[in-house]
Amino acid sequence: MASTNGFILGLIGGLLDFASASLLLLGQGNSTGMMNESLVPTYVWVAVLLVLGVVVIVTSIFSVVSIGIRFGRVFSLLMIVYGILMMIIGAAMTTGYIMAADVSTIYSYGMIIVGAAMVVNGIMMSRNPMPI
Numbered sequence: 001m002a003s004t005n006g007f008i009l010g011l012i013g014g015l016l017d018f019a020s021a022s023l024l025l026l027g028q029g030n031s032t033g034m035m036n037e038s039l040v041p042t043y044v045w046v047a048v049l050l051v052l053g054v055v056v057i058v059t060s061i062f063s064v065v066s067i068g069i070r071f072g073r074v075f076s077l078l079m080i081v082y083g084i085l086m087m088i089i090g091a092a093m094t095t096g097y098i099m100a101a102d103v104s105t106i107y108s109y110g111m112i113i114v115g116a117a118m119v120v121n122g123i124m125m126s127r128n129p130m131p132i
Helices: 002-027 042-064 066-070 072-094 106-127
Strands: none
Touching (some): 002 042, 002 106, 072 106
């Protein structure tokens, strides 16, 4: 059950990463005069979000196939790490460190919530490994 939840959370998390990256890319030219306070350029954040989205989705797919069942603890640890990364990036987006002010923050709050759920699910997966 935890692996199925992890699969769904991974897909949702990856889609949130893609949506956030696309909003960053589209909002890059539409800033309303507010400077981005980030030391890292926006296109780097877009690349990080796209890579994280791909990695989360691929990992979630592998977690429900036979390799994920055999190495459940590794995938639970990966889910915890990805969840923490999503919470950190979501918090940075919420505070305005990454995004310009004109971009919607619903994805940033979604990333925090899904990231927290991924951490909880990863902890549950590590405590109750799936039988082979």
